[in-house]
Amino acid sequence: MTARHSNVPNLTDFDLKLLRVFHAVVQAQGLAPAQQVLGLSLSTISIQLKQLEERLGFTLCERGRKGFALTEEGERIHQSLTPLFDSVAGFRDVVAEVRGNLTGDLHFGVVDALATNQAAPLPKGFQNFTELAPEVHLNVDISSPEELIQGLVDGRYHCILTPVEPTHDSVDSVPVFKERQQLYCGAEHPLFNETDPTRILDALKRTTLTDKSYASLPSINNPRFTAEGPTVSHMESNALLILSGRYIGYLPKHYADHWVNADLMRVLLPDTPSYESQFYLCTSKHHSSRSADVFRQCMVDVLLTELSCSS
Template sequence: MRNRSRQRVLNLSLGDVELRLLRVFAAIVHHNGFSAAQAALGMTQQTISTHMRHLEERLGLRLCERGRSGFLLTEEGRQVHAATLDLLGSIEQFQGRLGEAQGELSGSLKFGTVDAMMTNRALNLQGALGEFHRVAPRVRLEIDVAAPQVLYQGLLDGAYQIVLMPWMSSLPSHFRSQTIFSEVQKLYCAKGHPLFDIPDERITDARLKAQPFAGRTYMTDETICGVTFSWSAATPHMEGTLLLLLSGVYIGFLPDHYAEEFVNKGQLRVLAPARMTFEDPFHIAYPRERPSRAAEALARAIVAGVR
């Protein structure tokens, strides 16, 4: 049976239908499940399931297990996924290089970024995207908003050709990285929280340690600004942190530009800013060797938009 399955794979003809099914498969794995991939694919869960069934029938392989226990790739699924990323990456490189040979940028560019960039006055990202379209109108730009660890892994896997994310020292040397700005993070609580009306001079480290803390899933070091907080909740996104803070239960860090509106409305309050403040450097990163011209063009536009 396994030999027959391998023969099917060897005889598989890759047409538009097969490529479409493989793209659906790659999106499912990227989003870690059928339901999570619905928004990205613009499909219902039933349609996604049908696509996966057709792909498995064409390959003669079981690619994943799905059910109450969650989404899990089989060993064959992991191998096919790795081959799929290589194939799709090669197709995109071909399209890009063909466009370059014809004297214009074309193909597609996958750009990943973290959330809460719209309110960042240090970065005119929307202006950069407009400028990129002006210089590369034939490039199909795909933007994904994801957690830093997802962006990092996606850059390594080739799911993204360029990313904007907090600086990570572990990025391999074959990626080009440029720090472009630093985001100021401050500690906040919401109205109704026990610390909301306490003067800063009375907010001691011991008081902070005693409060439920909403951290971020990618911050592995529990000690921040010299305080070992009591981690009681975690989320990878700024909006998730904001929701937790507005519950009135937690304290947590937010970018000052993102929290400003809620501070002005009296919904949030900064806690001990003289001590509980740190800077989070952001960088853009893309492959160092033979990067796509589209990625370089977007990088230049983003850098030019930094205020």
């Protein structure tokens, strides 16, 4: 076994540096496009690629007048880089945690349209976390509830905030706050100027309603309308459809207030009880870290404190 690998170089910090240059070149699809990403001159990138090829013992890519293209060997090496970089980063995070430091990357996923929700003071949570862990690189991603849950299970997120409670065995979740939802129409919709509740309820049976891909829609006094309109996974897309005047749909009150105040939307049946979406702060049992635990606690502290204050 030793003889078989005798010509394979040991992986050094210098090799990792060269491999990251190669990865950036592949991502940019060429040496010239990678210059801005790497902050290096074209000649320096070319020299470092050549050094890497000499270290490995084969050509990684063709570059020249015919353009950039990976060789078969280069393709195989590039496919191995993501797990390699992840492993190195994970090892460094473990070492940092053993030393008592909070470092590395932390990926947080959340749904859209929460910046205006006073019951969800996420900025305060971010502030508290960065004070406790200034060396942790925080990545915040906005996505649909379905994608957030799958990303948490897959290990792409360390923590998520979602209006859908995950049922996967590998996920820990805690309910943190509720968001009030009401039914809205746009200024161009036929119901915008209708004030009679009976006529509105009757019209809802024939009205096109947007359908959230992740939530069951409530019934309003059992009008038997169906969600026959377009399916949405984000509040932003739902608001755009409602503003078109062709559809009605549910939005959080705090989010819709901007358009209501501008007389571009109105809430239908304001005296009818609205429904509430329960939000959950979730972490993975299998992809945890000390940084993730600290982040989760920072978020739980501010979200549950706000909940107790508003109760």
